Amino acid sequence: KAGVTQTPRYLIKTRGQQVTLSCSPISGHRSVSWYQQTPGQGLQFLFEYFSETQRNKGNFPGRFSGRQFSNSRSEMNVSTLELGDSALYLCASSRDSHSGNTIYFGEGSWLTVV
Amino acid sequence: AQKITQTQPGMFVQEKEAVTLDCTYDTSDPSYGLFWYKQPSSGEMIFLIYQGSYDQQNATEGRYSLNFQKARKSANLVISASQLGDSAMYFCAMREWSGAGSYQLTFGKGTKLSVIP
Numbered sequence: 001k002a003g004v005t006q007t008p009r010y011l012i013k014t015r016g017q018q019v020t021l022s023c024s025p026i027s028g029h030r031s032v033s034w035y036q037q038t039p040g041q042g043l044q045f046l047f048e049y050f051s052e053t054q055r056n057k058g059n060f061p062g063r064f065s066g067r068q069f070s071n072s073r074s075e076m077n078v079s080t081l082e083l084g085d086s087a088l089y090l091c092a093s094s095r096d097s098h099s100g101n102t103i104y105f106g107e108g109s110w111l112t113v114v
Numbered sequence: 115a116q117k118i119t120q121t122q123p124g125m126f127v128q129e130k131e132a133v134t135l136d137c138t139y140d141t142s143d144p145s146y147g148l149f150w151y152k153q154p155s156s157g158e159m160i161f162l163i164y165q166g167s168y169d170q171q172n173a174t175e176g177r178y179s180l181n182f183q184k185a186r187k188s189a190n191l192v193i194s195a196s197q198l199g200d201s202a203m204y205f206c207a208m209r210e211w212s213g214a215g216s217y218q219l220t221f222g223k224g225t226k227l228s229v230i231p
Contacts (some may be wrong), residue, residue: 042222042224043207048218058169092159092219103161103209105160107156108203
């Protein structure tokens, strides 16, 4: 059974650019959520999608956005990149919003902003 | 106030010995879930074990067990027979439900476990 797939694994961007990260959840999983991990702030929730609808959003500026497609794949976008956006971005998938114990993460996308 | 507290920034354990990683949590919601994840240096967050707030028995998954003490709001991870490959960061996380049926995980700051040969 394939796990959560995130692409790209590593990328370097310049300040002011934008970036799009992709996440393919485990087959049958309809909930996808995103987290940002930095040394200073730790792991922080970005947003959660279920059946193409964003149902919850963390405390991040509007430069951070996302979407989910009908096949449950999700993308997140960060516009006007800042140095502080350098982080590991992790995607998690779950079967549905009330599943008990199945929240699995991907390998993450390492973003460096220079 | 922190919702998930992991008081051990780093720990050492001898290979083949057991180790306990501490986690305390804070919530007023009667329905919640507690997770432990392992994160090696590669970055992947690996699911280890889950405990639901209504589960009567402590969860176990192979060499991992969760010592759940609800009244004390404690959910410690016990790793038996440590292996060199267990060296990694370990995160405790709590799932809470928000509006519209959504949820989010709140993570602790993690414990770096080093297994000594």
